[in-house]
Amino acid sequence: MLELKKLGKKYRTGDRALKEVDLTVPAGQVLALIGPSGAGKSTLIRCINRLVEPTSGDVLLEGESLTHLRSSGLRRVRRKIGMIFQEYALVERLSVMENVLSGRLGYVGFWASYFRRFPQSDIDTAFSLLDRVGLEPMADKRADELSGGQRQRVGIARALIQKPELLLVDEPTASLDPKTSRQIMRLITELCTERKLAAIINIHDVALAQMFAQRIVGLQAGSIVYDGNPEGLTSDVLTQIYGEEDWTAVRKQQSSESERDIGDLEENL
Amino acid sequence: MPVEMNSQEKIWKHRDRKTQLTHWAIWFFGTALFVWCWQLVSEKTEWFFVLDAPTIAADIGSRMVPPRWEYIDKLWVPLWDTLNIATLGTLLALVLAVPVAFLAARNTSPSPTLLRPIALLVIVSSRSINSLIWSLLLVSILGPGVLAGIIAIALRSIGFVAKLLYEAIEEIDENQVEAIKTTGASRSQVIAYGIVPQILPTFVGVSVFRWDINIRESTVLGLVGAGGIGLQLQASLNILAWPQVTLILLMIFLTVLFSEWLSAKARHAII
Numbered sequence: 001m002l003e004l005k006k007l008g009k010k011y012r013t014g015d016r017a018l019k020e021v022d023l024t025v026p027a028g029q030v031l032a033l034i035g036p037s038g039a040g041k042s043t044l045i046r047c048i049n050r051l052v053e054p055t056s057g058d059v060l061l062e063g064e065s066l067t068h069l070r071s072s073g074l075r076r077v078r079r080k081i082g083m084i085f086q087e088y089a090l091v092e093r094l095s096v097m098e099n100v101l102s103g104r105l106g107y108v109g110f111w112a113s114y115f116r117r118f119p120q121s122d123i124d125t126a127f128s129l130l131d132r133v134g135l136e137p138m139a140d141k142r143a144d145e146l147s148g149g150q151r152q153r154v155g156i157a158r159a160l161i162q163k164p165e166l167l168l169v170d171e172p173t174a175s176l177d178p179k180t181s182r183q184i185m186r187l188i189t190e191l192c193t194e195r196k197l198a199a200i201i202n203i204h205d206v207a208l209a210q211m212f213a214q215r216i217v218g219l220q221a222g223s224i225v226y227d228g229n230p231e232g233l234t235s236d237v238l239t240q241i242y243g244e245e246d247w248t249a250v251r252k253q254q255s256s257e258s259e260r261d262i263g264d265l266e267e268n269l
Numbered sequence: 270m271p272v273e274m275n276s277q278e279k280i281w282k283h284r285d286r287k288t289q290l291t292h293w294a295i296w297f298f299g300t301a302l303f304v305w306c307w308q309l310v311s312e313k314t315e316w317f318f319v320l321d322a323p324t325i326a327a328d329i330g331s332r333m334v335p336p337r338w339e340y341i342d343k344l345w346v347p348l349w350d351t352l353n354i355a356t357l358g359t360l361l362a363l364v365l366a367v368p369v370a371f372l373a374a375r376n377t378s379p380s381p382t383l384l385r386p387i388a389l390l391v392i393v394s395s396r397s398i399n400s401l402i403w404s405l406l407l408v409s410i411l412g413p414g415v416l417a418g419i420i421a422i423a424l425r426s427i428g429f430v431a432k433l434l435y436e437a438i439e440e441i442d443e444n445q446v447e448a449i450k451t452t453g454a455s456r457s458q459v460i461a462y463g464i465v466p467q468i469l470p471t472f473v474g475v476s477v478f479r480w481d482i483n484i485r486e487s488t489v490l491g492l493v494g495a496g497g498i499g500l501q502l503q504a505s506l507n508i509l510a511w512p513q514v515t516l517i518l519l520m521i522f523l524t525v526l527f528s529e530w531l532s533a534k535a536r537h538a539i540i
Contacts, residue, residue: 049451051447051450051451071456075453075454075455076453077453078450078451078452078453079452079453081451082451083448083451085444085447085448087444089444089445089447089448090445090448091445091448091449091462091463091466091467092442092445092466092467093466093467093469093470094462094466102448102449102452102454102462103452104452105449105452105453105454105455105458105462106452106453106454107453110455110457110458110461113454113458113461113462114461155448158448158452162452162453168451
């Protein structure tokens with residue numbers, strides 16, 4: 001469904017953030033993109049919806065090339081690609097409902113959106129999505145009154161109300177505590193399965209990636225160095241992606257952490 | 270290096286010798302310049318007039334009290350004009366300043382090479398000319414009256430409002446803008462949803478602040494014939510009617526006090 005062909009990005013400073021990346025994502029697949037900071041994960045997903053302009057190669061969404069689209073074509077394609085951000089990127093001074101409805105801006109005219117006159121069907125969808133992410137009572141709150149986890153749920157609802165075919169997720173858990181991180185990752189992957197959505201999730205937490213993704217792609221200095229299932233991430237592979245480190249120790253620590261987390265959850269239930 | 274070794278101990282000083290000497294030199298030349306200027310001014314002053322200044326000030330002061338209270342009947346209309354000049358001038362300025370600000374901000378300007386410099390030029394020229402000078406020009410073009418005052422206030426305020434607003438636009442959180450862009454929103458929708466909510470508090474604050482300033486500025490515009498209470502002030506000064514001048518100054522003071530109170534209230538309510 002999504003195909004990257006020799007995608008490259010060279011920043012004006014001369015940094016080659018991406019070097020001829022080839023990647024194919026079939027419909028409905030949840031893919032985790034892992035790699036150290038500065039490996040080009042953010043650049044890669046931003047090149048897909050062209051928040052960053054790629055300098056070489058091509059991006060194909062269902063066979064349509066995105067790299068040469070002009071503004072109106074780009075807007076049409078962006079409606080099909082939802083995005084979730086690390087720092088949530090909610091419009092802080094707007095209400096939760098307005099933030100969710102802003103996901104429909106691509107389908108609504110300027111004056112209708114300016115006077116907040118969205119079609120009833122959009123409002124219904126917004127309420128059911130808020131219900132799904134557990135925030136319906138918060139609809140009238142201003143976005144800056146919410147906690148981190150709640151904000152990210154609003155971000156998820158905003159991306160999903162677009163009825164996207166592809167979800168780009170940029171470090172969704174980097175600003176959240178470990179438990180909220182797991183809940184958010186679980187929510188995202190559940191929603192992807194329900195809606196048969198393809199998703200690319202940038203994440204630097206290897207354990208979370210293994211727990212929730214069907215496929216893992218490791219990026220190192222702008223090139224793909226691993227592409228396979230979560231079980232294939234051996235210590236050797238991790239060393240190749242991140243550099244030398246005692247990976248068994250890291251793993252042990254993380255698995256005990258997640259056991260504790262599961263214990264917490266059971267207590268809560 | 271402010272740290273020196275003295276046999277065993279490390280000596281620390283705030284400044285090293287060279288900086289210390291530079292500081293001394295700067296103070297020395299500054300003082301010398303001041304003394305020289307003082308002498309120059311003193312030579313060109315008619316001390317005869319200065320020496321009897323206290324007597325004359327006391328004389329005028331004694332004529333200024335008590336204020337001529339019954340004159341207030343003639344002040345209500347000019348006072349109302351003054352408020353109108355300030356308010357309508359500010360509104361006109363806001364309408365004109367918003368597009369200028371969007372053209373001037375680096376991140377929203379549609380053409381950074383052509384329109385942005387033009388917008389910046391508009392801002393600088395508006396700010397560099399005092400509203401009293403704008404009034405002088407406009408009174409000779411439009412003739413005396415309230416309209417000249419309104420336009421003078423507006424022209425003066427465009428630069429102020431647009432400058433503060435475009436700085437606010439340049440400081441917005443781009444993440445929120447990106448998030449709106451990814452939904453497939455149009456350019457105008459990105460502005461309405463991604464940018465406007467972020468700059469609204471600044472816009473309101475700046476508007477109220479400028480209105481407050483404009484009340485003060487519009488009280489003097491009448492001096493050059495641009496309407497308002499300044500006209501009365503000018504007339505009273507010309508006929509040396511000091512008790513009337515006192516009353517006018519008192520009324521200006523009260524008006525400014527009122528506007529200050531109102532703008533403080535408004536700022537609290539909205540931000």
